[in-house]
Amino acid sequence: QLTGATPISQLGAGFGRLGNGALFRVVEMQPNGFPRVIFPGIPYPAILLLVVAVAATYLLRRRQVGRHIYATGSNEEAARLSGVNVDWTKMYAYTMSGALAGLAGNVLMSRLVTAQPSEGVMYELDAIAAAVIGGASLSGGVGTVAGTMIGAFIIGILRNGLNMSGVSAFIQQIVIGFVVIGAVWIDQVRNRR
Structure with a gap:
């Protein structure tokens, strides 16, 4: 609304x-x-990734809210019956998700030194693929930050390899979609056992 869906450039070198x-x-x-x-030094986005990953791992593994997030994701009704404030936990998880998405958007804007309304479209597929490949379950309650980071590296390597091979962006989405389907299938087989 404010920009009329036009990119904003010349945001400054700083x-x-x-x-x-x-x-x-x-x-x-x-x-x-x-x-x-x-x-070349250590890139600021890599430092920020490390800080956020360590903080998220600490939060999920060592704090009560982390255990409540896992419990709510695993079985919402069982968590409620165990005394977990499920509504607050879900609100906290969604708020943190939105804050981290905003942080990622700022880093992306800073890398391009321009603000584009269409930037980041379909990145949610990459995020889901990274989490599922990293061992997170779509049914909830399972997953680690380290596994998600490994999944993100795999998706990044896959996307970079496809770019270097000259594969179009549309075919890349199909390939990553098949990778997600394969990871979900493996997750379902693992859950049945």
Whole structure:
């Protein structure tokens, strides 16, 4: 509504530092005026990923709300009968999900140094695929942050390999859809046992 669905660019070099900057980066200016990277440094998005992953793992494994999230995801009625405030737990989980999605959106905007209303479309398929490949169950109550990160790396490698092979974006979605279907099928077989 505010922008009329048009991209906003020229957000400034400072805005792009979060998505494109790196800690301990060493750059030397050459006599011809071009920079030469001596040490690429640790990218800020990677540091942010590590901080969020450690915080989420701590929250899910060591705090009461984490155990309540697992219990509510596994069996909502059993969690309610066990004394868990299911409505508050679901609201907390959805709020954290929205906050982390907003953080990811800011990092993506910072990487592109532009705000596009269509950016991130169908990223939810990648997120679901990463979680399912990482061992999370679509029926709930099972999954770890480390497994989801491994699933995200697998999806990233798969998507990068398909891009390097020249596969179109539409075929990539089909391939990732088949990967999700395969992971869900494996999850269902595992649950039956």
